[in-house]
Amino acid sequence: xxxxxxxxAERPSTFADQVYGRILSxxxxxxxxxxxxxxxxxLLGERFGVSRPVVRDALSRLQRDGLIESRxxxxxxxxxxxxxxxxxxxxxxxxxxxxRYQEFRLVVEGAAAxxxxxxxxxxxxxxxxxxxxxxxxxxxxxxxxxxxxxEVHIAIAEAAGNxxxxxxxxxxxxxxxxxxxxxxxxxxxxxPQRGSLVAREHSNIVDAIRGRDAVAARIAMEFHLVQxxxxxxxxxxxx
Amino acid sequence: xxxxxxxxAERPSTFADQVYGRILSxxxxxxxxxxxxxxxxxLLGERFGVSRPVVRDALSRLQRDGLIESRxxxxxxxxxxxxxxxxxxxxxxxxxxxxRYQEFRLVVEGAAAxxxxxxxxxxxxxxxxxxxxxxxxxxxxxxxxxxxxxEVHIAIAEAAGNxxxxxxxxxxxxxxxxxxxxxxxxxxxxxPQRGSLVAREHSNIVDAIRGRDAVAARIAMEFHLVQxxxxxxxxxxxx
Amino acid sequence: xxxxxxxxAERPSTFADQVYGRILSxxxxxxxxxxxxxxxxxLLGERFGVSRPVVRDALSRLQRDGLIESRxxxxxxxxxxxxxxxxxxxxxxxxxxxxRYQEFRLVVEGAAAxxxxxxxxxxxxxxxxxxxxxxxxxxxxxxxxxxxxxEVHIAIAEAAGNxxxxxxxxxxxxxxxxxxxxxxxxxxxxxPQRGSLVAREHSNIVDAIRGRDAVAARIAMEFHLVQxxxxxxxxxxxx
Amino acid sequence: xxxxxxxxAERPSTFADQVYGRILSxxxxxxxxxxxxxxxxxLLGERFGVSRPVVRDALSRLQRDGLIESRxxxxxxxxxxxxxxxxxxxxxxxxxxxxRYQEFRLVVEGAAAxxxxxxxxxxxxxxxxxxxxxxxxxxxxxxxxxxxxxEVHIAIAEAAGNxxxxxxxxxxxxxxxxxxxxxxxxxxxxxPQRGSLVAREHSNIVDAIRGRDAVAARIAMEFHLVQxxxxxxxxxxxx
Numbered sequence: 001x002x003x004x005x006x007x008x009a010e011r012p013s014t015f016a017d018q019v020y021g022r023i024l025s026x027x028x029x030x031x032x033x034x035x036x037x038x039x040x041x042x043l044l045g046e047r048f049g050v051s052r053p054v055v056r057d058a059l060s061r062l063q064r065d066g067l068i069e070s071r072x073x074x075x076x077x078x079x080x081x082x083x084x085x086x087x088x089x090x091x092x093x094x095x096x097x098x099x100r101y102q103e104f105r106l107v108v109e110g111a112a113a114x115x116x117x118x119x120x121x122x123x124x125x126x127x128x129x130x131x132x133x134x135x136x137x138x139x140x141x142x143x144x145x146x147x148x149x150x151e152v153h154i155a156i157a158e159a160a161g162n163x164x165x166x167x168x169x170x171x172x173x174x175x176x177x178x179x180x181x182x183x184x185x186x187x188x189x190x191x192p193q194r195g196s197l198v199a200r201e202h203s204n205i206v207d208a209i210r211g212r213d214a215v216a217a218r219i220a221m222e223f224h225l226v227q228x229x230x231x232x233x234x235x236x237x238x239x
Numbered sequence: 240x241x242x243x244x245x246x247x248a249e250r251p252s253t254f255a256d257q258v259y260g261r262i263l264s265x266x267x268x269x270x271x272x273x274x275x276x277x278x279x280x281x282l283l284g285e286r287f288g289v290s291r292p293v294v295r296d297a298l299s300r301l302q303r304d305g306l307i308e309s310r311x312x313x314x315x316x317x318x319x320x321x322x323x324x325x326x327x328x329x330x331x332x333x334x335x336x337x338x339r340y341q342e343f344r345l346v347v348e349g350a351a352a353x354x355x356x357x358x359x360x361x362x363x364x365x366x367x368x369x370x371x372x373x374x375x376x377x378x379x380x381x382x383x384x385x386x387x388x389x390e391v392h393i394a395i396a397e398a399a400g401n402x403x404x405x406x407x408x409x410x411x412x413x414x415x416x417x418x419x420x421x422x423x424x425x426x427x428x429x430x431p432q433r434g435s436l437v438a439r440e441h442s443n444i445v446d447a448i449r450g451r452d453a454v455a456a457r458i459a460m461e462f463h464l465v466q467x468x469x470x471x472x473x474x475x476x477x478x
Numbered sequence: 479x480x481x482x483x484x485x486x487a488e489r490p491s492t493f494a495d496q497v498y499g500r501i502l503s504x505x506x507x508x509x510x511x512x513x514x515x516x517x518x519x520x521l522l523g524e525r526f527g528v529s530r531p532v533v534r535d536a537l538s539r540l541q542r543d544g545l546i547e548s549r550x551x552x553x554x555x556x557x558x559x560x561x562x563x564x565x566x567x568x569x570x571x572x573x574x575x576x577x578r579y580q581e582f583r584l585v586v587e588g589a590a591a592x593x594x595x596x597x598x599x600x601x602x603x604x605x606x607x608x609x610x611x612x613x614x615x616x617x618x619x620x621x622x623x624x625x626x627x628x629e630v631h632i633a634i635a636e637a638a639g640n641x642x643x644x645x646x647x648x649x650x651x652x653x654x655x656x657x658x659x660x661x662x663x664x665x666x667x668x669x670p671q672r673g674s675l676v677a678r679e680h681s682n683i684v685d686a687i688r689g690r691d692a693v694a695a696r697i698a699m700e701f702h703l704v705q706x707x708x709x710x711x712x713x714x715x716x717x
Numbered sequence: 718x719x720x721x722x723x724x725x726a727e728r729p730s731t732f733a734d735q736v737y738g739r740i741l742s743x744x745x746x747x748x749x750x751x752x753x754x755x756x757x758x759x760l761l762g763e764r765f766g767v768s769r770p771v772v773r774d775a776l777s778r779l780q781r782d783g784l785i786e787s788r789x790x791x792x793x794x795x796x797x798x799x800x801x802x803x804x805x806x807x808x809x810x811x812x813x814x815x816x817r818y819q820e821f822r823l824v825v826e827g828a829a830a831x832x833x834x835x836x837x838x839x840x841x842x843x844x845x846x847x848x849x850x851x852x853x854x855x856x857x858x859x860x861x862x863x864x865x866x867x868e869v870h871i872a873i874a875e876a877a878g879n880x881x882x883x884x885x886x887x888x889x890x891x892x893x894x895x896x897x898x899x900x901x902x903x904x905x906x907x908x909p910q911r912g913s914l915v916a917r918e919h920s921n922i923v924d925a926i927r928g929r930d931a932v933a934a935r936i937a938m939e940f941h942l943v944q945x946x947x948x949x950x951x952x953x954x955x956x
Binding site for chain 1: 339
């Protein structure tokens with residue numbers, strides 16, 4: 001039983017996170033195998049001791065993450081299963097929080113990349129390119145260091161010429177670095193090709209900022225972050 | 240003389256903020272009257288002891304704020320003058336920082352309003368409506384309290400169901416409240432009608448969130464924040 | 479009975495348009511008064527001879543238009559009533575099509591306004607300002623001509639420097655002018671103040687394009703079109 | 718000499734298209750090799766008989782397309798060279814028009830993909846998936862038919878539930894099919910891997926629409942169209 005009476009309206013996300021984590025876990029272990037139908041909202045609510053809106057919230061996020069599909073009138077079905085090593089890398093309930101952080105980053109870093117394309121000085125471009133090249137060199141050496149990934153993102157946010165974008169990514173409560181540790185641990189443990197995929201996505205962003213194309217820079221950054229969110233949960237993602 | 244050698248590449252925004260503040264001040268005092276042509280980038284650079292990119296950055300922000308107009312090949316002209324009480328309400332160099340905070344809020348709160356329209360529970364809508372009604376009641380009583388304005392914005396950000404949006408607005412370094420104090424001090428000292436203008440803009444946002452129209456909610460919020468940014472510097476803004 | 483067997487999957491919007499128009503009509507005549515609860519989706523489907531997805535589509539558009547509110551688990555309630563002169567000005571089923579055209583315009587004209595702010599030449603700005611001033615002069619003379627409103631919008635779309643934006647607004651099948659006739663007929667018949675409201679919204683767009691502020695230009699245009707959509711159906715809209 | 722007196726203000730894009738096409742051609746043939754500095758705006762204006770704003774417009778589009786880089790104070794440099802077969806596939810001056818059509822599509826199809834994710838019926842999803850699978854099957858057989866590519870895009874636009882999106886892509890003056898012929902001719906003639914690249918980008922869009930993730934659907938579509946624009950001109954793009 002997760003919910004306590006009277007608390008639900010206050011912090012609905014917390015309960016939904018736990019429900020999200022439990023269903024995710026059940027899918028990962030095969031208790032809810034690919035293709036199977038999930039129990040009804042009502043039954044899930046009873047099992048986890050939460051109200052139906054909380055269940056619905058968790059299900060709609062699982063759908064957004066590509067793990068289940070809701071069909072009007074017939075219920076929810078498992079579309080794909082997350083990697084088995086997911087639970088080794090992260091507390092399952094933390095995954096929901098990570099996905100929300102990615103949602104926030106998409107908004108902030110997408111806008112920052114567009115501003116960087118418009119306003120970046122030559123010195124700021126040089127710093128972005130340096131960070132990008134360092135990351136590529138490490139990937140080619142078989143390494144995959146979150147510090148270098150972070151450096152690319154921070155250099156871009158700084159080129160936006162607005163300190164609030166950087167501050168929102170690296171405040172004392174929000175830690176880009178914490179989340180990147182989880183993400184890269186997963187990414188690097190899975191396949192060496194994932195590193196080059198990340199580097200290629202970075203290249204698209206850097207090219208657009210170099211070409212002063214604000215629209216392309218925003219899109220390339222948003223695409224990179226959507227893909228990162230999916231890579232977290234998708235074991236079949238090529239390459 | 241503002242710039243010190245070697246620092247410029249490090250913190251260009253700081254110098255540009257000061258140049259922005261000084262030109263703004265000269266426009267407010269009438270040293271650069273409406274309709275007049277500003278000195279060239281080269282001369283401004285010499286006067287303030289900064290490089291031309293720094294001057295250019297300050298000028299392009301003054302243009303964005305509707306104070307000057309740059310005409311290709313003929314220089315920059317003063318379009319309108321900020322309210323004279325501006326310097327009483329705020330350190331002139333802080334205005335540039337305030338405007339950047341508004342730029343950041345536009346991105347974060349616009350996205351949060353859209354998510355709130357999609358995800359808000361009935362309880363969250365009720366909290367938004369309560370805060371909105373409280374603000375309206377105060378305006379009708381001739382008051383204009385930043386705490387109540389803030390409450391409306393925070394209630395909306397919370398309804399987005401993603402704690403990172405709220406955290407980015409009210410961290411220990413970023414203070415929605417600090418900036419609102421400046422903004423409302425100016426707004427309230429100017430005309431009682433400005434309060435109702437703000438309340439009407441809030442109504443548009445609340446209506447869209449009630450109607451679950453994510454696009455209209457984002458637009459109404461973004462419009463509100465663009466207008467707030469302009470109200471800060473525009474003495475002629477009706478009503 | 480609206481739907482014919484087998485056709486529904488092909489052209490769902492047509493049936494939903496008619497259902498939308500009928501419910502709108504019932505609200506306007508007072509058959510479904512403000513505050514009352516609408517019949518269930520099932521009953522509405524039976525009454526109009528359409529499937530529940532078609533009813534659901536119509537209801538969600540009525541909600542987006544601010545006319546009804548759907549409450550999870552308890553049904554849909556009438557929030558406000560459209561102006562009584564609506565049926566005199568337009569075929570009720572056409573209103574749904576008009577609202578969709580506004581949705582399309584929002585996307586196309588919002589993007590065009592942003593591009594116009596970035597790329598407009600002095601000659602293009604002069605044409606926009608001329609059209610804007612002509613419209614204002616007419617409003618002050620108590621006139622309200624859709625041709626002048628259209629001219630402002632076309633001048634902005636042309637300043638985007640991409641002919642496809644203008645073509646998409648004024649093709650042989652899509653007629654900005656047709657829709658504007660309806661919209662302005664309604665607007666002008668209602669109150670003289672509505673004209674000045676439209677002119678003030680145009681001013682926001684023109685100012686942002688003059689100041690080369692792409693973000694503010696997009697937002698001001700989007701806001702104008704969202705408001706126009708609401709003005710169509712909202713009799714209480716001040717002033 | 719391109720410009721005729723008095724016409725420039727009327728149709729600036731036409732002259733800029735021709736200047737764009739000529740510079741592009743000079744880069745493709747090696748007359749302006751990679752790494753070289755372009756003649757000044759003034760000299761280019763004299764050579765082509767157009768004014769400097771027209772040259773500037775053409776240069777800024779070449780920069781957006783990743784072919785040149787403008788450095789403040791030192792001029793424009795050739796960054797990369799378009800494929801040599803470009804002139805065989807298309808009239809060089811038409812390329813500029815094609816790129817503008819892609820800019821328009823990005824706006825319209827990005828919004829349509831988001832709406833499709835929100836509103837698509839099961840029947841509409843099935844049609845999208847069918848078109849997508851047909852395209853993949855052809856690619857695997859070594860074919861690459863623009864009709865099948867077009868079918869995927871039209872099926873998505875139709876699922877947006879707003880006929881104006883489809884009409885704007887396939888009106889009598891705007892022809893999605895015309896442009897696709899050029900694009901696919903180039904793509905297919907270059908490398909078989911490009912086909913699978915397009916198919917993979919389509920998969921991202923289809924997955925997001927299936928998962929009802931409007932944000933991811935918009936981004937995946939925008940990313941696909943930005944990449945298509947770059948593929949047109951970039952010979953080094955890895956498959």
